[in-house]
Amino acid sequence: AQSVTQLDSHVSVSEGTPVLLRCNYSSSYSPSLFWYVQHPNKGLQLLLKYTSAATLVKGINGFEAEFKKSETSFHLTKPSAHMSDAAEYFCVVSDLVTTSGTYKYIFGTGTRLKVLA
């Protein structure tokens, strides 16, 4: 079964410094991976997704993630944090439901990013 592990429940960075949110996955085959962001009192928004094309994926708001098969990792990075980046971030792995041809999405436990002025 597919699963994801987000290694940090909380990350604090100063505004203007780099962001690193770590995610490891477990999969019996090459997975598809996503990062979603959830701002307070707002819905979940897709940041970026990896679907076996380029291993370095660029997303919205300056975020990017690199798929590393040898390390089973899909860490999310941003060169310079903004105050508006403060939110909860979820790493997600997809699993094909072969009987229906649909996809099941499994979420990690989340990382809360705090940006300090």
Place this chain on the structure above:
Amino acid sequence: EAGVAQSPRYKIIEKRQSVAFWCNPISGHATLYWYQQILGQGPKLLIQFQNNGVVDDSQLPKDRFSAERLKGVDSTLKIQPAKLEDSAVYLCASSQKTGGLANEKLFFGSGTQLSVL
């Protein structure tokens, strides 16, 4: 394009009462998901529909939770009787069934925040 609609936005009930949540997915989206997000945790899949059929309900507590999508469009999730530990945000999401992850994307509603007292 209208998004995923959910109602009510908030609900407060006492334990042992019943409650129902409604979701209307994006028009044309064949797959509908109900997730439970307990405070401080990632969303957990409760049930997944493909049109009006259930694809996965392995994590649905069937002694108290039920869900239906009778006409393959909107869906209702019910809890009867509610327990204190059911306090959570209930998220509905939908996606197209395209047969490939390149275009696959989850669209989330704003959620229903349930408080069981």
